[in-house]
Amino acid sequence: MRSPVTDTREAIASARRLVVKVGSSALTTAGDGLDTARLDALVDAIADRISRNTQLVLVSSGAIGAGLAPLALAARPRDLATQQAAASVGQLALAHAYAESFGRYSLTVGQVLLTSDDVVRRAHYRNAQRTFSRLLALGAVPVVNENDTVATEEIRFGDNDRLAALVAHLIGADALVLLSDVDALYDGDPRDGATRKVAEVTGESDLDGLVVGMSSSGLGTGGMVSKVAAARTAAAAGIPVLLAAATQSAEALGVADVGTAFTPAGTRLSARRFWLGYAAGSSGRLHLDHGAVEAVLTRRRSLLAAGVTGVDGDFQAGDVVDLVDAAQRVVARGVVSFDAMELPELVGRSSHDLPAEQRREVVHADDLVPLSHIR
Structure with a gap:
């Protein structure tokens, strides 16, 4: 071989x-x-x-x-x-x-x-x-x-x-x-x-x-x-x-x-x-719980509000943000769907508990790149 x-x-x-x-x-x-x-x-x-x-x-x-x-x-x-x-x-x-x-x-x-x-x-x-x-x-x-x-x-x-x-x-x-x-x-x-x-x-x-x-x-x-x-x-x-x-x-x-x-x-x-994962500048951070990290990295799912535990930065919908785990390691990057000011009231909430206009992914799987190494 x-x-x-x-x-x-x-x-x-x-x-x-x-x-x-x-x-x-x-x-x-x-x-x-x-x-x-x-x-x-x-x-x-x-x-x-x-x-x-x-x-x-x-x-x-x-x-x-x-x-x-x-x-x-x-x-x-x-x-x-x-x-x-x-x-x-x-x-x-x-x-x-x-x-x-x-x-x-x-x-x-x-x-x-x-x-x-x-x-x-x-x-x-x-x-x-x-x-x-x-x-x-x-x-x-x-x-x-x-x-x-x-x-x-x-x-x-x-x-x-x-x-x-x-x-x-x-x-x-x-x-x-x-x-x-x-x-x-x-x-x-x-x-x-x-x-x-x-x-x-x-x-x-x-x-x-x-x-x-x-x-x-x-x-x-x-x-x-x-x-x-x-x-x-x-x-x-x-x-x-x-x-x-x-x-x-x-x-x-x-x-x-x-x-x-x-x-x-x-x-x-x-x-x-590649641009999203390694070249684009990051405008903020989303902190994820263990389940969300697993969903993003292992199952390549979208990030939902229920899996977010905290928000850092001043960003707008469409900006690139880092996704970090409990140890503050950057595990993925993605294009966020909400402004930074909108997210705090959504953090940790299930989609069916949110108003209809906010029932969308925080970061869609198509706009999310898991990182193979910690930066």
């Missing part, structure tokens, strides 16, 4: 549409800025993969790191305004470097800068899909980054690992490859020689008890925690994931026999359900 991980690695190696994410630490050096030799090595591996009939989208960090040296900044700034200034300088340097490097292979680069609004707002999400589709159809290589020059604390993705997972689903990618300065997932800090390498993650139980180490660089924002979270998000949506070192990009984009492979869930979520 074939191993699920063997199938996962083969799926990554043969993917016809692929998202590759590379971290700041793999492209830049504190004090020296952009490392063109590292960038060229990455582009060499990407160009080889594209030559084998793969459409590829590159999600690249490094804009802020690339802007440090030109602005005489010794380390990544902590305040948002200086980060934005560094990004505005570094983004030009990064885009130019990619254009020059891909040009060695007669490949055209298209820059795509996103804020979380572009995937959180449904209309923006669809527009981003069309943009990527057209760029790929024209044979260009989309290079994606968070739009650090205008993003505010309220609308930031927080790291490009999450952005890569969202883009992978948005474009209908067959696989996601996350490249950084760490060669795999370990059961502790990889700088500790006693830690164990995790070659495959086939389910949530494989992550139980792991103390996830961080990146060895001070340039990035994600670290291993965000990479694992992104891999879980993509895998839960049906996308196989490989986590590997950028120095192994040729192998990662070739036979995919390095790093840690994350086996995908059996069913790929539709674009709407």
Whole structure:
């Protein structure tokens, strides 16, 4: 019998549409800025993969790191305004470097800068899909980054690992490859020689008890925690994931026999359900009793007022809300059918006890997505 991980690695190696994410630490050096030799090595591996009939989208960090040296900044700034200034300088340097490097292979680069609004707002999400589709159809290589020059604390993705997972689903990618300065997932800090390498993650139980180490660089924002979270998000949506070192990009984009492979869930979520579960912003919380949690997660039923024990937030009918259990864990997300001010008087009441105009589901099953991992 074939191993699920063997199938996962083969799926990554043969993917016809692929998202590759590379971290700041793999492209830049504190004090020296952009490392063109590292960038060229990455582009060499990407160009080889594209030559084998793969459409590829590159999600690249490094804009802020690339802007440090030109602005005489010794380390990544902590305040948002200086980060934005560094990004505005570094983004030009990064885009130019990619254009020059891909040009060695007669490949055209298209820059795509996103804020979380572009995937959180449904209309923006669809527009981003069309943009990527057209760029790929024209044979260009989309290079994606968070739009650090205008993003505010309220609308930031927080790291490009999450952005890569969202883009992978948005474009209908067959696989996601996350490249950084760490060669795999370990059961502790990889700088500790006693830690164990995790070659495959086939389910949530494989992550139980792991103390996830961080990146060895001070340039990035994600670290291993965000990479694992992104891999879980993509895998839960049906996308196989490989986590590997950028120095192994040729192998990662070739036979995919390095790093840690994350086996995908059996069913790929539709674009709407993925957006609802992982991309849309939440406007509030509904607290559920045990019976409602079981109905929502196990039987995939609609959420009724009788199963709601509490309401948090200021939302309107049609907004997305988190559904939480007694331990305050987010177990599902959905589109709520009532305004926040309407719900308190309905909480815990059976449908037949409610006025006729209020006898509807709080969250309909068609607008509800159980989450496979706790966020």
